[in-house]
Amino acid sequence: MKNGKVKNIKQELLSDNWYTLNKVTFEYHREDGEWETQVREAYDRGNGAVILLYNKENKSIVLTRQFRMPTYLNGNTDGMMIEACAGILEKGNAEQTIRMEVEEETGYKIDKVEKVFESYMSPGSVTEILYFFIGEYHKDMKVSEGGGADDETENIEVLEMSFEQALQMMGAGEIRDAKTIMLLQYAQIHKLFG
Numbered sequence: 001m002k003n004g005k006v007k008n009i010k011q012e013l014l015s016d017n018w019y020t021l022n023k024v025t026f027e028y029h030r031e032d033g034e035w036e037t038q039v040r041e042a043y044d045r046g047n048g049a050v051i052l053l054y055n056k057e058n059k060s061i062v063l064t065r066q067f068r069m070p071t072y073l074n075g076n077t078d079g080m081m082i083e084a085c086a087g088i089l090e091k092g093n094a095e096q097t098i099r100m101e102v103e104e105e106t107g108y109k110i111d112k113v114e115k116v117f118e119s120y121m122s123p124g125s126v127t128e129i130l131y132f133f134i135g136e137y138h139k140d141m142k143v144s145e146g147g148g149a150d151d152e153t154e155n156i157e158v159l160e161m162s163f164e165q166a167l168q169m170m171g172a173g174e175i176r177d178a179k180t181i182m183l184l185q186y187a188q189i190h191k192l193f194g
Helices: 069-073 094-106 163-171 178-189
Strands: 006-015 020-029 035-044 048-055 060-067 080-083 085-088 114-120 129-136 157-162
Touching (some): 060 085
Antiparallel strands (some): 060 080
16 A cells, blocks of 8 residues: 655665665655655665574573674674574565574574564664564574574674573663564563563
């Protein structure tokens, strides 16, 4: 369904280096009845998926730690971020993508995941919709050390910790990734660990 308040959309490609950045000029119909020309930039990096891996018996979760240049440029002194396992959708299939990402990044081969919600992560400038999942892991699902795909220069460290420790780290500002915080809060609100 198209928005009748928007017309004459023109896009100009500004960058196609990593993903695409477009300058978008359009007319927007204001509440006072006037049409107003607006200009925005929209970064299209594709849609993604993220998962909180949890073990009910041990009351533990698996997260990752990796270097994130944009956070480094914005004051994160070492650039390292603790995050839930995530990735850009492959062929548009969120469930298949997240199972593949879990194996690449953490070394766990899981077969059952549950989608819990979806969200635009930065709707003022990024087109991405992120699909949020939870999935249970057990030690016998470990098939490799993880660490990310060799051709993607990810250098991922796999972290297993108690759910309580993760909540404490979130409260102390050691976990500052929005998608991870959202999943930790989901687990807390829905009493994932009882």
